[in-house]
Amino acid sequence: MKTLSALVVLSLAGFAQAQPTQVFYSNFDSGQPAELTGYGGLESVAGFAGAGNTGDTFTGDLWRNDGTASVKTTLTLTNLPAHNSVSVGFLLAFIDSWDSTNGSPAPDWFNLDIDGTNFLQLTSANASGNVIYAGDQIYWGGAGWNGAWWDRAFDMGNEALIQSIPHTASTLTLDFYASGDGWQAGIDESFAIDNLEVIVNKVPAPGAVGALSILGLAALRRRR
């Protein structure tokens, strides 16, 4: 009976799937979302238009931050429903002459902090250097900003570092900013985001799974 009980618990635990709820989404095509504050502004996606994966491509406008190091774009969410973890997705563009971590002047970094803790620190070699974020690259070409430099973009929706992050607080803050001793900002280097999405995941509490297990075991007992 102990073996059977363990099997029932295991099989029912499989049903305790995370239930996702989208708590924020913006494609930046109808103005600045109220939840977004700080530095930056709306601009046309220009040559990035259509780049991306099915159903998740650059369209209309994006949000570009061409500020100096550590000048932040901030998303603040409040009154989140009960949850155990959070997942973040967005399209990320490295615009103009990024110099990687080993070009000149370098390093150039894109950062994402979640509730004040750094989760992403990424770079791109658009003009010099050779270290490039090894993510889901969706664009490499001249998208139409300043100078002859090519621009690069990634779909961050499958980046494991920002999926199912343990989180239970009712508020969430995302800070997007550049940094690094080589950061030149302005028309030299900037970044942009589009299709920003935040999902909270709710996994049923262990108590709920336990109750289900007892019910399942009782059902099995009746069938024997």
Ligand SMILES: [Ca+2]
């Ligand atoms: Ca857009």
Ligand SMILES: [Ca+2]
């Ligand atoms: Ca540069």
Ligand SMILES: [Ca+2]
């Ligand atoms: Ca630089």
